[in-house]
Amino acid sequence: MCELLAMSANVPTDICFSFAGLMQRGGNTGPHKDGWGVTFYEGKGCRSFKDPMPSAESKIAQLVTDYPIKSESVICHIRQANSGAVCLENTHPFVRQLWGKNWTYAHNGQLKNFIEALPVEHHIPVGTTDSEHAFCWLLDQLYITFGRTQPASEVLFNFIAEHAQQINQLGVFNLILSDGESLFAFCSNNLHWITRRAPFGQAQLIDADVVVDFKKETSSTDIVTVIATQPLTNNEKWHKMEAGQWHVFNKGLCVFGSPT
């Protein structure tokens, strides 16, 4: 399997603290040694850092840990390969364009019979993973159904959730997807989230001997949500998502999602 990490915030925020914890799971405190990647949005633009090397040993991961790139939307993934070889084209996140936006996608889980069950027509995978294939199929469904214009946000994400549920029938499909404004999270079996806002406190990483005092790092109006397959801190209360549950986050807040 893999690990996912994502952030939605109402002000450009760096993810150095959470990233420092996650990266340790890539070959150090965890077995996810088959590459890693992270995509940062800045406005409509985004940039990714990727490496097929284990994150715990990667010079590029070290740069991202040390260099505070501030973003309102981030998606990060560390890989333990199960479908597709260890190589750059199979490294998440995957970024593709639709409707004049950059869409970023990362998947945790494993899908069976995906080539037969999810035929693709317009969006053709570059690599050989189940993950990228499902992303291409999802973009195809969006393009075939809505044509050249992005629908309203609730229509769009209800549609994506229905199709995530359909993909989920093929195995395990924990999904993070973003267009830079909205961050969509679909839980197959393994996603947690936490919203940090004033009054801020201290947090202690599980995977590294690092404590941060968010009071010193933030202003009182900041709202930051972090989503991860497993909680990254051991002294905060994370929400565990249920199977089939989904949420859309915008500027750090959960704005809508599946009926609970």
Added chain:
Amino acid sequence: MCELLAMSANVPTDICFSFAGLMQRGGNTGPHKDGWGVTFYEGKGCRSFKDPMPSAESKIAQLVTDYPIKSESVICHIRQANSGAVCLENTHPFVRQLWGKNWTYAHNGQLKNFIEALPVEHHIPVGTTDSEHAFCWLLDQLYITFGRTQPASEVLFNFIAEHAQQINQLGVFNLILSDGESLFAFCSNNLHWITRRAPFGQAQLIDADVVVDFKKETSSTDIVTVIATQPLTNNEKWHKMEAGQWHVFNKGLCVFGSPT
């Protein structure tokens, strides 16, 4: 204007030497301070490093200069903005997928009336540059003409060259485009290239006090072509391309191009 740099090689080769020279033109020996980016292919996969900061001051550019990422195909761009604000979504190279490949594009020059002259339908720009708009139009023409299957290489690049010539009517359009295997270069007014192979010699950068002895860095079967808007070394013979001329490079060799 901007500066372009690209490489095609028959073995994975790092571009640290050429990159070190080019980066100095981003705010130090040159005025191209409005961001930079580089895309490295590794097989079918690629990864980009981008920064809207001047390259001469960029920590990420420093990493790319120091860290020898080996690739058979590289495209690099430093920007002096003339169309579109200085921001990440306007930073080259632009990468999009077609036919299960990553296509990477960088442009030097400036186009007038591009929105009216180059209508886009399927591939919609994320940013506001003339460059990305022309890339989207080119992908649209490819998709509309050839559908779901990539044509043979000579058919494809003759088609691209004809359409590059059409875009070039709108202003200045020096273009580098790659799918990771083939590297296409179209000269509007400003492109030079050099092929290095045995017997290798020494090269001296123009923009930094750096000399490299390629004999020590290579094996005797290596073939490496470097393309740049302006020559990067002052003791080697670079080929100057003529207006309207184009070449396709593959594994370091010029394999075909415009009739001369």
